[in-house]
Amino acid sequence: MPSRRHVLALLASTPFATSACSxxxxxxxxxxxxxPGSGEADPRRFALAHAILAPNPHNTQPWQVxxxxxxxxxxxxxxxxxxxFTDPLDRQITVGCGAFLYLCWxxxxxxxxxxxxxxxxxxxxxxxxxxxxRPFARxxxxxxxxxxxxxxxxxxVIARRTNRNDYESRIPTEELLNTVARAADAWMxxxxxxxASLAAHxxxxxxxxxxxxDLVWRAFDREMRTRGAQVETxxxxxxxxxxxxxxxxxxxxxVPVPGVLRALGMLDEADIVxxxxxxxxxxxxxxxxKVDSAPAFLWITTPDDTPTTRLLAGMAYARMNLAATxxxxxxxxxxQALQEYEEMADLYAETKTLLGAGAGETVQMxxxxxxxxxxxxxxxxxxxxxxxx
Numbered sequence: 001m002p003s004r005r006h007v008l009a010l011l012a013s014t015p016f017a018t019s020a021c022s023x024x025x026x027x028x029x030x031x032x033x034x035x036p037g038s039g040e041a042d043p044r045r046f047a048l049a050h051a052i053l054a055p056n057p058h059n060t061q062p063w064q065v066x067x068x069x070x071x072x073x074x075x076x077x078x079x080x081x082x083x084x085f086t087d088p089l090d091r092q093i094t095v096g097c098g099a100f101l102y103l104c105w106x107x108x109x110x111x112x113x114x115x116x117x118x119x120x121x122x123x124x125x126x127x128x129x130x131x132x133x134r135p136f137a138r139x140x141x142x143x144x145x146x147x148x149x150x151x152x153x154x155x156x157v158i159a160r161r162t163n164r165n166d167y168e169s170r171i172p173t174e175e176l177l178n179t180v181a182r183a184a185d186a187w188m189x190x191x192x193x194x195x196a197s198l199a200a201h202x203x204x205x206x207x208x209x210x211x212x213x214d215l216v217w218r219a220f221d222r223e224m225r226t227r228g229a230q231v232e233t234x235x236x237x238x239x240x241x242x243x244x245x246x247x248x249x250x251x252x253x254x255v256p257v258p259g260v261l262r263a264l265g266m267l268d269e270a271d272i273v274x275x276x277x278x279x280x281x282x283x284x285x286x287x288x289x290k291v292d293s294a295p296a297f298l299w300i301t302t303p304d305d306t307p308t309t310r311l312l313a314g315m316a317y318a319r320m321n322l323a324a325t326x327x328x329x330x331x332x333x334x335x336q337a338l339q340e341y342e343e344m345a346d347l348y349a350e351t352k353t354l355l356g357a358g359a360g361e362t363v364q365m366x367x368x369x370x371x372x373x374x375x376x377x378x379x380x381x382x383x384x385x386x387x388x389x
Contacts, residue, residue, distance in 0.1 A: 026245035032380035033158050037107070043141050044073045047107035049383050050157050054103045054318055056096030057335070058083060058236045059378050061249050063100050066135075066388040071142070074121075074135040075101060076388060082131070085228040086339045090130040091310055095364060098314020101137050105315075106154050108139070109146035116140040116147070124307040136311060153183070153322040160321055161377065163330035167293040167370040176327050177202040177296060180369065183323035184300060184316035198309070198316055198364070201355070204296045215354055216366075217291045219337035219347045224280060226343045230273035238379070239267055248379040291334070294368035298331070299355055305362040313364035330372040338363055 033053060037046035044067055056062060062081035066074040075097070082093050101117075108115045121138040125131060184200035203209060223229045236250040239258040261267045271277045275284075300316055302309045324331045337344065337351040357363050 026242060027248060029244050029248050029379035030377045032382070033377045036158065042067075043108050043111040043113050044071075044139075045383070046111055047104045047139075048073075048386065050107040050154075051100045051104035052380055052383055052386060053157055053160070054096070054099035055160075055162055055321055055333075056099060057087065057092045058233070059250050060093075060096075060236065061381055061386075062093050062096060063386050064388040065386050071140055073104075073139045073141075074388075075104070075137040075139070076133070076135050077131045079131065079133070083232055085232040086223070086341055088130075089128055089340050091305065091340065091362075091364075092335060092338075094131060094136070094307055094310035095314035095317065097131075097136050098311035098316075099318035099321075100314075101311060102315035102318040103157060104139065106151040107157075108141060109148065109150050110154050112146065114142040114144050114147040116142060119308050119311055131307070136307075151319075153319060153326060156322045156325040160325045161330070161375040162321075163332050163372050163375040164290065165330070165372040165375055166290055167295055167330065167368065167372045169293070169295060170371055171204050171295045172327075172329055172370060174202075174204070176329065177204065177298070177369070179327060180320050180323045180329065181298060183319040186319075198300055198302045198313055200298065200300050200316065200320065202296065202298050202369075209294065209297060211354060212297050212366075213291050213294055215337055215347065215351060216294075216334045216368075217288060219344065219351075220287060220291065220334070221284070222344060222347060223336045223339075224275045224284065226341075227273060229341070229343075230275075231269065234269050234272050237272070244379050248381045250379070252379060293370075294334075295370040296368070297366065298369050299366040300364045301355070301357050301361050302364055303358075303361055309362075310364065317365045317367075324369060328371075329369055330375070331367050331369050333365060333367045335366060338366060 032049070036053065037049035040046040040049060048065055052061065052063070060081040060083065062078045064076040064078045066076070068074065077093060077097055082090060087093055105115065105117060116139070118138040120134065120136055122134040181200035181202050185198060203212065233251070237253055238244045238247050238250045239253045240255050243258065244252045255261060255267070258267055266279065271279060274280060298320065300313050302313055321331050337347045340348060352361070352363060355363050355366070
């Protein structure tokens, strides 16, 4: 799912680089990752406790849930948690909803129950229309054995991370990469609802990896210089531990004294969205190093780009991320070049060509993969915050 924490290097640009602890009374930003679903007798609530750990763009956690009766649940997109500038078609948000759906589905199976899943049960948005108030999925919990068996990757849900650290130079073996890539479609044969199948690709060749690195960096730099994209990202930045604990969403920036920095004008919107600010110049150097550390890339292509296909791509990405976790590998999406806003159009087209996507195909996800130091869990809101009111 895509993230632009381009101001992480802000900490290095200020003399206040000391540790600071959140107040002991602050909410635990990582509580959702600890024994999710513990004590829940309702398999739907158990499933949701795991589903909220899914990867998603900007960590907006764009999900809402409605429980009906004793066995039905409807899943919705929270329309206030979308990214209208960088994701004008809601494609990436829909991919994030697909990841949520898959973790929900696999968690129900883990409870020993079967389930019946319907995608866009009340109809999907027409053409290129954005998501609306209709549910993107309906799940009916059924007694008896799990409908499609228990997914062994479930045990890795709480260990899964989006890892934005520098990556080691060693390249994952072809066997490991094939295992991760195969996880994208191993669970859907034939694809649900008769949808077109997707394809996962891996690349370790030095020249091709170098070309992807270059493209990824140019797209990252383009976004840093596009004001609308920067303003949108700024709304999801959480500066310091207190903000992270209060919001429990968004992109965490580890600065120990955000109040002081704001007083100095170093954390206000004007400074953060300015690509020529000292903070962003340092951040650019930091992220360029991260790009150049990528030893390999994975991506997902689909033969069309319907809302249903986007959901399935998100389900596939969730499985790939879990398979990478099981294999001891780190993954991190680089999605700037896949975004469909006007300022990115030329690099979007170049990406399709470089990654071998045909004229009618869509590259749904692009991620670096390799070995890296462990990453801490991203903040998560309480499961109760997801219930539709």
